[in-house]
Amino acid sequence: MASTAPWFRVSRFYEVVDPTKGIIRCLICERKCVLPKSIHGFCYNHINIDGRLYDISYGLLSALEPRPIEIKPLFHYYPNSVALTFSGWGCNFRCPWCQNYFLSFSKPKPELSIKLSPAELVSIAKKLKLHGLCASFNEPTIHADYLVDLGEEAKGSGLYLTMVTNGYMTTSTLKEFLRVGYTGFSIDIKGCPETYKRFFGADPLIVYRNAKYILDNNGHVEIVYLVVPKANDSQECIDWVINKHLEYLGEDVPLHINRYYPAHKYYEPPTSIKLLLDIYEKARKAGIKYVYVGNIGDEAYEATRCPRCGKLLILRRNYRVVKWNLTRDNRCPRCGEKINIYGKPILNSNRTSK
Ligand code: SF4
Known part of the structure; x- marks a missing residue:
């Protein structure tokens, strides 16, 4: 098969399984697709061409826009900054409930893509005077080759590097992300083992393994739990998520409990607010210090309070920080409690967020 398109690149992330037949294994994510010649992987972004793994969507972007970091959600990472999101x-x-299914369930579409090299992406973010780069909307992991090159390109630019991910990359891919400078990770936990088995044929402990690895290597993690009726909202599932959060990540890692709305092929009504608030109380009582409820339009549940004395520290509105009440070294001004904040907040910025 010819490999002439400029968005075809030989990947760094594969191994040969059978040299005589040219069978290879992709090592980017934990699906570890085994690919005979001319066969593409589960994500449609990689194909075996003559015994080598090709990324066939290198630099094909489906969306590009500056977005506030709080919308990711990342509430404790460069607060109030704006990232060039792609x-x-x-x-x-x-x-089945994916809000971005038109991107996520699609094969790469060169004819509809914005074509940008890593250097061009960095240059745009600098020209727009943005604070960082954020891979989001579809799963970033599957673009590992592009993201690693982007990290190399962004070195010395002053831009932070972050991603919104399902956390299902292999350890070797994650090591590369960390090596080139990705520091902020908004990671979805989609439920308990039963949820992962039923909907994805996957294992949620891999997600916690990766989140812990990031923390152990000085990165920043926030966990997002979209509570989907009849998929991951049983009491057993809720307890499992809270327990694993504390066991693997600890009490300082923020937990965002988000409301689901019907989308794509999933038609259950939106998550009940009562259930979301019950989970919020349960997670706090269990010891998680920073718990938020998203997609309900109530800023009281998007505010940060001191986990020790209860003082209001950060108030957010429309994904922007409207009140910042921490000392310069990120402590509660009333009781001195150290608050988990990664990177400098961007305060007094006149930039409009969207
Ligand atoms: S990145 Fe794509 S091709 Fe590679 S293992 Fe994951 S799903 Fe399979």
């Missing part, structure tokens, strides 16, 4: 096509999961 996406590609495809995903290594198939969530």
Whole structure:
């Protein structure tokens, strides 16, 4: 098969399984697709061409826009900053309730893509005077080759590097992300083992393994739990998520409990607010210090309070920080409690967020 398109690149992330037949294994995510010649992987972004793994969507972006970091959500990472947010096509999961299914369940579409090299992406972010780069909307992991090159390109630029991910990359891919400078990770936990088995044929402990690895290597993690009726909202599932959060990540890692709305092929009504608030109370009582409820339009549940004395520290509105009440070294001004904040807040910025 010819490999002439400029968005075809030989990947760094594969191994040869059978040299005589040219069978290879992709090592980007934990699906570890085994690919005979001319066969593409689960995410549609990689194909075996003559015994080598090709990324066939290198630099094909499906969306590009500056977005506030709070919308990711990342509430404790460079607060109030704005990142140049970009996406590609495809995903290594198939969530039936996916809000971005038109991107995530699509094969790469060169004819509809914005074509940008890593250097061009960095240059745009600098020209717009943004604070960072964020891979989001579809699953970033499957664009590992592009993201690693982007990290190399962004070195010395002053831009932070972050991603919104399902956390299902291999350890070797994650090591590369960390090596080139990705520091902020908004990671979805989609439920308990039963949820992962039923909908994805996957294992949620891999997600916690990766989140812990990031923390152990000085990165920043926030966990997002979209509570989907009849998929991951049983009491057993809720307890499992809270327990694993504390066991693997600890009490300082923020937990965002988000409301689901019907989308794509999933038609259950939106998550009940009462259930979301019950989970919020349960997580706090269990010891998680920073718990938020998203997608309900109530800023009281998007505010940060001191986990020790209860003082209001950060108030957010429309994904922007409207009140910042921490000392310069990120402590509660009333009781001195150290608050988990990664990176400098961007305060007194006149930039409009969207
Ligand atoms: S990145 Fe794509 S091709 Fe590679 S293992 Fe994951 S799903 Fe399969």
